[in-house]
Structure formats: C-alpha cells, structure tokens
Amino acid sequence: MIADREYRLGRSSEIELPVPWEPAISRVHCLLRTRDREIEVEVAANSTNAVFHRGEPVRSIRMAGGESFVIGRTRFILAHADTDDSSGADHPVEEVVVTRQQLQNVRYEDPDRRIDVLAKLSEVFDSVHGEMERDGRLVSLILTGVRSAEAAAIIALDDDGTMRLRSWERRRETAGAFRPSRRLVNDALNRRQTTLHLWDPSTINQETQVDYTVSAEFDWAFCTPVRGGRGRRWGVYVAGQSPVNTGTTGRSALQADIKFIELLAELLGSVERQNRMEGDLSVLRQFLSPPILTALERAGDRESLAADLEPRECDVTVLFCDLRGFSQRSEESSGDLPGLLNRVSGALEIMTQSILQHGGVTGDFLGDASLGFWGWPFSSEEAPLNACRAALAIRRAFRKARETPHHPLNDFEMGIGIAHGRAVAGKIGTSDRVTVTVFGPVVNLAARLETMTKQLRVPILLDEATAHLARTRLxxxxxxxxxxxxxxxxxxxxxxxVSELLPPVAEFPELTNEHITRYEQGVDAFTAGRWAEAYRCLHGMPDADQAQDFLTLRIAQHNRTPPPGWNGIIQLPNK
Structure with missing residues (x-):
C-alpha cells in the first residue's frame, strides 16, 4: 500500500483490496487510509459485521506496524514492506547469474511434492478474483515448494525503477518485516535472468545488522523474472538460510529450488501472455473471422499477435454493402423508429455474418452500410474470390427474404461494390476503444462501385482487377x-x-450463360460505336434483367447513333 492513499476493503472484485473468501465481509466493508507509517481503518456505514481490534469491536481505528484487526475469521496484519537498501551491507559475497543450460542436469530431491505444488496452480488461476489475491496464493505455494525458503515475494519494478512488493509472506509470522534486496531485484529483472546473491552473516556487525537488506537471518536470496511480455518487469523473489557457502550439498539443493522457481516463472509468464492475448482477441472477435482468429491464436504469444495486427500496407479486396432507400424508409417509419432499427440491425447481421463466414474482416458500420475486407492480417490468393462468395451469399439472403411473406427484410434491397488493390489495414484505437480498419483509394473505389449499382441497375459491381480474377478462377x-x-x-x-457478379445458373436460371455471352457482344458493339447492333443484342435479354436498361436507354435517346467524338466511355452524370 502506498502512503497517503485510500483503499476499499471488501468482497467485491472491483475494489482495491478484494477479500472474496471471507463470508463475514460486506462488498465494501471498510476504508483504509495510509498516513506515513500508520493506517486508519473506518468501517463503512452499511457494514453489518463488526471489525475487532485487540478483542473489541470498533468503528474506526488507527494502527501502527505490527498491529492487526479481525473481520470474521480473517486477520489483517499491518506490516511494513521496507525496500530501502541504502546500507552497504547489500553487496553480496557472491553473485551468480543462473542460465537454463546450467540447470538442465539438476535433479529434484522431492519431485512429488513439487509436482503437487504445480498442480495447484490451475486452481489458483481459476478461483482468484484479482492480481492481489493471485499473488498472495502464489507466495504461499512457493513456500510450500521451496522448503529451505524463509520468505517469498512477488516483486516488480515500476517504469521509474521503483521496487514494489506486490505480495510477500514469511514462513514464521512473528519474524517481522521483509526487506528484499533492491540490488538483486534490479540485477535479475533488468538482465531478465535468474540471479542468486550469497551473503556471509558473520561479516555483519551490530551497526549494519539493523539495515542489512535481507536481514541477518538470510544468507541467500534469488530473484527469477517472469517473462510475461508487454514490457512489465516482475518476478519471484525467494530468500532463506542454508549451508550453501560451506559445501556442494547445500549448493545442489539450492540449484534444485532455482530450477523449480524457473519452471514456475515460465508457467506464470505463459499464463499471463495467454491471458493478454485472449484479452486482445476477445475485443477483435467481432471483427475477425474464425479462421483468422484460429491462426492468430496459434501464433502463441502477444508480441507476434501485436505484429500481425499492426497497420501495414498490403493487397486487399474490399467489399462495401449498403441498404438502398434507407432515407425514404426512415421517413415512412417515423412512427416506429425502434422497429426500423431492429430491421436494419437484421440486415447488417446478414452482411457481417456473410463476410466473417467467408474469411473476411469486418470494419465499423457506416450508418446502414457495412464494410468488409480480405488480405489482412494474412495475405491470401483466395481473398478476391472469398469477397465474391460473401457478396453472393448476401445477395442470396436478401433474395430469400424478399420471397418470404411477412419477412422483416422482404422490402429491403442492397447494393455491393467490390474492389481489389493496395491499402493500409490494421488495428487502431485507444486504451478505451479498439477497432480494425482499412483505408486507401481501393476503399473509396468499392464505395463508388456500390453507389454505381443504382445507375447500372445491378446488385453487385466489380472493378476490373476483381472481375478478372473471378472470371478466371471462380x-x-x-x-x-x-x-x-x-x-x-x-x-x-x-x-x-465494370462488371456484374451473378449467381450460378442453378440459382439464377433467368439469365443463362448464352444471355451473358450475347450481352457482352452487345457491350463490345456499343463501345465500338455500332449502336444498332448493340441494341439488337441487348434487346434480347429477359425482362427480369434490368442491366440492359442502362445501355438501351442511352442508345434509344441518341436514335441508335453514337454522338460525335464517341470514345466508348460512358460519362456518369452524378454519384
């Protein structure tokens, strides 16, 4: 606890000092205020069970170091975690940097007991409600697993280099304060390697004994860093007394203890990295498809995950899907806007699910429109084809809704534009909000193609790059x-x-492959200026095909004769 701060103590997991194991404690039972080397305890007004100090129920108390209070069956002891190491006695007689290679051939004398300790780790991670409770359970397990240890701690270095005891425990409760070696902690956590310090208690005189960093009862201590990623510096600190300075037997036993803590620290680091990665992925699950999430999870660590999600330039295929006539529908439904919102949400659900089911990434909703893209975070030759498959799935779902009586979406129509090219894609955001996005000319092109579907009277438009890939590979x-x-x-x-993307013949028999061939012959004749021939080709399309109207109307308006200076390019009058 930091001086001049206020802490809430109770059963709630959302406060500073959670105590979920004590049934006699209220959600917020009391307030603790730190004052220099004292602490003020004030019982909350709505707390039903009393706080006992020296056997008497109290509503407020002021305590010094070594004093305690009790709630239910839990005793809370005020003990100073002194990390001041100004004394010259902190210099060890011997410092050993321990590598994993050195520990490979070290054998455990009591492997069964250590395995039992490791087996309890899962229970700790599954049952605790916060970092403070977890660290408290861990130091108890460490003392169980390292019988020669007299004290254990979870310790950290803040960004400014301040040493912070997150949790600590002495094997003997009456042993007094625990004062870890700042020098040892700095050496181990900055090197990111286990470091062992050995002291000779006989060299400590009466003047230095009071300030001796690890106290005269310890003659060894080691600190093992936990490699959890994200730049945090924290680790496990263990101290004790054994005859390691007098022979090889004691040194071998200590090496076995270090190997055990190395294994424990590796497990802690793996769990922390996995939890952080899960936290990141949980935010991104709404944007990423299951195959992409699976691939990211296989990356195995948060650093590679961060690299995969980092914004970068890449080849992407962008799909932009918009509901048609939404503004008019909003005016018509002004008396039931919640109902309209539910229907729009259902339409957006169709869009996003189709994108995700075909391996795409969804961006933010843009009003009544949805954006999806392929090619990030992993490049794929299938990206343009999967975008086409998603677009056809959206068209299929909306057509089914129109053919179903009383379906909430039976009067909804959509337009889709798909474009392929270079863009910047990646995760962006702040600590409060994270999203994924894609930006670049290809995104604007997909949006323009979607707008053009109204003018060309087709549901799905492709740019030339996407159409070429779909024509040759789909x-x-x-x-x-x-x-x-x-x-x-x-x-x-x-x-x-521009090209239209159409369903297969089995799904859309109204337009046969022969119709498509005849239509493209008409397009070639139109582009070449042979408008009478073009009109004959286009006029043979089925009535259900509205795309023919886009060209036949222009041909008819000019009496089947191209205007002077015709270059085969159609100037679109507006967006």
Whole structure:
C-alpha cells in the first residue's frame, strides 16, 4: 500500500483490496487510509459485521506496524514492506547469474511434492478474483515448494525503477518485516535472468545488522523474472538460510529450488501472455473471422499477435454493402423508429455474418452500410474470390427474404461494390476503444462501385482487377461475371471497366450463360460505336434483367447513333 492513499476493503472484485473468501465481509466493508507509517481503518456505514481490534469491536481505528484487526475469521496484519537498501551491507559475497543450460542436469530431491505444488496452480488461476489475491496464493505455494525458503515475494519494478512488493509472506509470522534486496531485484529483472546473491552473516556487525537488506537471518536470496511480455518487469523473489557457502550439498539443493522457481516463472509468464492475448482477441472477435482468429491464436504469444495486427500496407479486396432507400424508409417509419432499427440491425447481421463466414474482416458500420475486407492480417490468393462468395451469399439472403411473406427484410434491397488493390489495414484505437480498419483509394473505389449499382441497375459491381480474377478462377458453380462497359464516374478523371457478379445458373436460371455471352457482344458493339447492333443484342435479354436498361436507354435517346467524338466511355452524370 502506498502512503497517503485510500483503499476499499471488501468482497467485491472491483475494489482495491478484494477479500472474496471471507463470508463475514460486506462488498465494501471498510476504508483504509495510509498516513506515513500508520493506517486508519473506518468501517463503512452499511457494514453489518463488526471489525475487532485487540478483542473489541470498533468503528474506526488507527494502527501502527505490527498491529492487526479481525473481520470474521480473517486477520489483517499491518506490516511494513521496507525496500530501502541504502546500507552497504547489500553487496553480496557472491553473485551468480543462473542460465537454463546450467540447470538442465539438476535433479529434484522431492519431485512429488513439487509436482503437487504445480498442480495447484490451475486452481489458483481459476478461483482468484484479482492480481492481489493471485499473488498472495502464489507466495504461499512457493513456500510450500521451496522448503529451505524463509520468505517469498512477488516483486516488480515500476517504469521509474521503483521496487514494489506486490505480495510477500514469511514462513514464521512473528519474524517481522521483509526487506528484499533492491540490488538483486534490479540485477535479475533488468538482465531478465535468474540471479542468486550469497551473503556471509558473520561479516555483519551490530551497526549494519539493523539495515542489512535481507536481514541477518538470510544468507541467500534469488530473484527469477517472469517473462510475461508487454514490457512489465516482475518476478519471484525467494530468500532463506542454508549451508550453501560451506559445501556442494547445500549448493545442489539450492540449484534444485532455482530450477523449480524457473519452471514456475515460465508457467506464470505463459499464463499471463495467454491471458493478454485472449484479452486482445476477445475485443477483435467481432471483427475477425474464425479462421483468422484460429491462426492468430496459434501464433502463441502477444508480441507476434501485436505484429500481425499492426497497420501495414498490403493487397486487399474490399467489399462495401449498403441498404438502398434507407432515407425514404426512415421517413415512412417515423412512427416506429425502434422497429426500423431492429430491421436494419437484421440486415447488417446478414452482411457481417456473410463476410466473417467467408474469411473476411469486418470494419465499423457506416450508418446502414457495412464494410468488409480480405488480405489482412494474412495475405491470401483466395481473398478476391472469398469477397465474391460473401457478396453472393448476401445477395442470396436478401433474395430469400424478399420471397418470404411477412419477412422483416422482404422490402429491403442492397447494393455491393467490390474492389481489389493496395491499402493500409490494421488495428487502431485507444486504451478505451479498439477497432480494425482499412483505408486507401481501393476503399473509396468499392464505395463508388456500390453507389454505381443504382445507375447500372445491378446488385453487385466489380472493378476490373476483381472481375478478372473471378472470371478466371471462380467456379461457374459458385458465380459468374458479366462485363457492363467502361464508365467515368462523376468527379473522377480515371475510367473504369465494370462488371456484374451473378449467381450460378442453378440459382439464377433467368439469365443463362448464352444471355451473358450475347450481352457482352452487345457491350463490345456499343463501345465500338455500332449502336444498332448493340441494341439488337441487348434487346434480347429477359425482362427480369434490368442491366440492359442502362445501355438501351442511352442508345434509344441518341436514335441508335453514337454522338460525335464517341470514345466508348460512358460519362456518369452524378454519384
């Protein structure tokens, strides 16, 4: 506990000092205020069970070091964790940096007991409600596993180098304060290697004994770092007394203890890395598809996860899907906006689930529109094809809704634009909010293609790069493409050759493959300026196909004769 701070003590896991194991303690039972080397305890007004100090019930007390109070069956002792090591006696007689290679051939004298201790770790992680309770349980296990230890602690170095005792325990409760060696902790945690200090108690005179860093009853101590990632420096500190300076037997026993703590620290680090990675992935589950999550989980550590999610430039395929006529529908449903919101949520659910089911990443909702992309965090040659599959799945779901009487989405229509190219994609955000996004010209192009679906009267539009890949690699049993022409969107200097993505014949028999061939012949004739021929090709399309209207109307308006200076490019009048 830090001086001049206020701490809440109770059963709640959301306060500073949680004590979930004591049934007599209220959710917030009392307030503790630190004052220099004293502490004030004030019982909360709504606490029913008394706080006992020196056998008497009290509502408020002021305690010094060594005093205690009791709630229920739990005793709370005020003990100073003194980390001041200004004394010159902190210099060890011997310092040993222990490597894992040195410990490979070390054998345990009592492996069964140590295995029992390790087996209890899962119980600690499963049952505790916070870091403080976990650390308290860990130091007790450490003393059980290291019989020669007189004291154990979970210790950390803050960013400014301040040493902080997160939890500690003495084997003998009456032994007094625990004062770990700051020098040892700094050496071990900064080197990121187990470091052993050996002292000779006989060299400590009466003047230095009071300030001796680990106290005269300890003649050895070691600190093992926990490699949990994220730059945190913390570890396990163990101190005790044994005849390690007088022979090889004691030194071998201590090496076995160090090997055991090394194993314990490795397990702690693995759990911490896994928990942090799970925390990151839990935030990202709403954006990432199951295959991507599985691949990220296989990365195995938080550092590689962070690298995989880091924003970077890559080839991506972007899908932009928007609901048509949403503004008009909002006006018509002004008396039932919650109902409209539920319907829109259902439509967005169709979009996002189709994206995720086909291996994509979902970005933020943009009003009544959804954004998905492929090619990040892992590149894939299947990215454009999976985007096409997702788009066809969305079209299929909306068509099924329209054909189902009284379906909440039976009057909804959508437009989809898909584009492929370079972009920057990755995880962005603050400590309070994290999201994934993609940005670049290809994103704007996908959005423009979606807008153009209204003008070209088709549900799904592809840019030239995506259409080429779909035409050559997408199975006809999955989908088909149809060239619609070359256009120059309003406000853009570049021209685009756009194509429609269509379902397979089995799913959309109204438009046969022969129809598509005949239509593309009409497009070629239109581009070349042979508009009478183009009109005959396009006019043979089935009535259900509205795409023909885009070209036939222009041909009819010009009396089947291209305007002077015709270059085969259709100028779109607006967005």
């Amino acid at each position: 199975s006809h049993d999955e989908g088909r493409t149809r060239r619609l022409g070359t256009v120059q969107p309003y406000g853009m200097e570049t021209t685009l050759q």
